[in-house]
Amino acid sequence: MAVLREGFGAAWPICMGFIPIGLSFGVLAQKAGLGPLQVLLMSTLVFAGGSQFIAVAMLGSGASLPAIVMTTFVVNLRHFLMGSALAVHLPRVNRWFLSLFAYGLTDESFAVNMARFRGEGWDRWRALTVNQITNATWIGSTVAGVYVGNLIPAGAFGIDYALTAMFICLFTFQLRERIHVLTAVVAALLSVTLFLVLPGNFYVIGASCGAATIGLLVKRLTKGRHHVPA
């Protein structure tokens, strides 16, 4: 019970964020012609807020299946890094636990669990509880949004901006050092340029890989003056 209680204690701020976003997602999905079953399927099988919004937008604009899957892959590739960082805190843990844990790995659960793992009294079961509570909250709110969506007129309450606001906030969490700010600025310039000159969604992966590479080079060049590589 202590595991559940402490897991919930850490998870509730994430749930606070997921409920309005999940409801907004349900509303947008419903407006795009998706039913509660389809939303339930997507939230259960995919469980990735940003990609789900993008997928609904792409479905609305008639994008092809490979294009949507590819974009989802690119948008969620960042979890590779988060999984790598979390692996340090889950040494010698068996595969079935990791496979269950990976299902609930999001930007938010990652941020909360990494912060908690650095302190005392946190273990993998509490971390898993955070992942699963936030997952259940997400599924519930997105499906609820489909029904609430019938009652809300288009554009009401600024719902169309929920995703952008969420990304803006997650974006600020990433600006930890100057190199991250520089990378973000380069990414923004590259992304807008690619968006204007190329069709499709290549701009996300193109600008991200380009900016991270430029950022890495800048980091190497500036640090090389002070440190001899190990």
Added chain:
Amino acid sequence: MSLPDYLLLMVGMGAVTYLPRFIPLALLSRRQLPRWLADWLDLVPAAILSSIIAPILFATEKTRTLDLGRKELLVAVPTLLFALKTRSLAGTVVVGMALYWLAGMIMG
């Protein structure tokens, strides 16, 4: 979209979402990434989020033209400041939505 197509899409999206979450956990429990790759991956989240947001704020989606006078950009400034100040995801979403709603009523 037909139901089989939709199911196929969900399985595809699910797989490409799940695998990047699972593979590093499964592989790296005892290993470490090469330094350059860890450093590169460390910059990827900031780059991805910036790449997603920037065109929404600075360009019109339908015509793919540069536009610096959009209410998306206008609202993004206080929303960004609020996020930096409070570091609250729920708060930022609510504030961003409220400001966007307000901007819609004023600017149309």
